[in-house]
Amino acid sequence: MNVKNSIHGGNIWAAARKHSCSPERFIDFSANINPLGPSPFALEAIHKGIDMVQHYPDPEATELKMKLSHYLSVPENNLLLGNGGAEIIYALCRALNPKRLVLPVPTFSEYREALSRVPIEPVFLQAENNFALPVELISKTMQPGDAVFICNPNNPTGFMVSKSELIKLSVRAREVGATLVVDEAFMDFAGHKETVLPHVLENQHAVVVGSLTKFFALPGLRLGYLAADKALIHKVNQQLPPWRVNLLAQMAGEASLEDENYMEETLQIINREREFLYQGLNNITGLKPYPSRTNFILVNCSATGITAEIISNKLADNNILVRVADNFPGLDKYYFRVAVRKRYENELLLKNLRSIQI
Template structure:
């Protein structure tokens, strides 16, 4: 029986089934396919002995370098053990009564709300509309929200809210604190970051991650930019020495790697287009346009879990998205990887679509199906039940 995967990259669960990760191409995890910068790896090897030293309690040196690079005062920045730590810190610091979450999206926003007893308003966007945001309905929902979480670009859809639209929302609803998670913004061709606007809006918090763009998830490193009062409240919720010394060092180093980021952005753009085009040609599969380093795909007949199992037999692991709020069992996500790996994925999907891998033989692959009508749902808020 296939285990339940809460997130991408959970290869240890496959190991328990006797499936070796060494023989898999992992399309479930959204990391830079170019891997960590070689200069970073070399420096970390040279300074590995520093694990015998304490890290700075609040990553002061890294905060100083971030401040210089972003042109944001140090008092507005908080470094953390991964941006996920900040998601939970936001709830503890602000204690919101009600949070609006644009769905489908990263599940930790909801889990953190549950821990603090915050009521969740799931604002579910429709795949039929390309996950576009109906502004009139969103405005109505925001009127009664203390907090709003927006992943931009969004995981798993890859959709992007335009920068000016996002800032217009922040401006229009000053009593709602907007938390904008920009973990994947470095992969986007469209400039959308609002990190430089935190000095203008006290109700804006921006989360950033080093993990995705530099492919260093094992180091756990992120930061928040926010108004000084909110930043101070967040800082109080994060224990001193929570970021290890090598992570702090890595953050200081990679801030200089602007060329690496530009190279990655160009690489991702080209391979994302290639992957989108290839998957679009597979019968029964419909990828959604993306501004990130992954694609969400609708599988129009075969369930995503069944597709996942068949691809595993071919040494390919994809992300079944059935546990995302607002998505059913016919959606899966694939990361953008290198050309040879992307070609292998397209080929494997084509074989499954053809039915040659079906236990029932040819003709039992990804046949077209009729989709039910699934319009945008705003949980409770528009129905007048709350």
């Protein structure tokens, strides 16, 4: 049996078992979720939807697709919805069945996991200084039949590459007969200026994967999407079961996309608190945070001489969870990642980190 060994943030359940306490006790900096929680519109929709769970959900998720199409400015025919971005990534990999997997690292581990059952070796391309995307190297490396995954902004580094660079890579993918997959799961937190969404619709060699679980704080309900050329949408759809987007996820998704105040407030808090957290981390001796364009910050703690695992364990004793980042290819035991949360939570994290340094 092939046991999946990828480790992610956000496992409050395991932390609660380990510390013999309830999962709600933790302040979770290990998963990159909107610190405001779900939109009040979404919560109301979920309450109303409870009575409807005795019915199957709309298999086409018609209403949600319409609203998402409007939100992303992408025609409905170019969209496919899934039970989280993760499901879409797995189905896309099955549909593409690539000859090689090209991965600029460090990056999200599920691209590799999604193809771990097929005998292809990933081609890892190391990031440049400060984790900049090695655009030239990717361009030179692409071959016919490749799938190239680029996470933008990148998890776990927070680095964002420009739209113009990605468009060049998508053109190159078309020239060589590769597929460029741009994962924009965290793009909402960066505003949408650098999205490549409009550019993938006519290029059969470029697609965008997205998620509504992070910005709209619905990871427990699961909601993700693919934006692509219609032929590929059809092919990926064939890989997926019906009713995969559950009724409550559909209702919460529709309501969330209506809540413009919540979206604005989210961007304000993330921009303000990312700066606060970055400066706070930077002022702690031995910690090196990396500039981020999204809702999390990668930190190198090598100058403290203390591993991220030890720091994480000490924080967990005080009910604070951070993501040890040593299992991302290209990172070592001295990296951890923290989500941007509310001011009092960020202050608590900084206070606890300072006390570990002393």
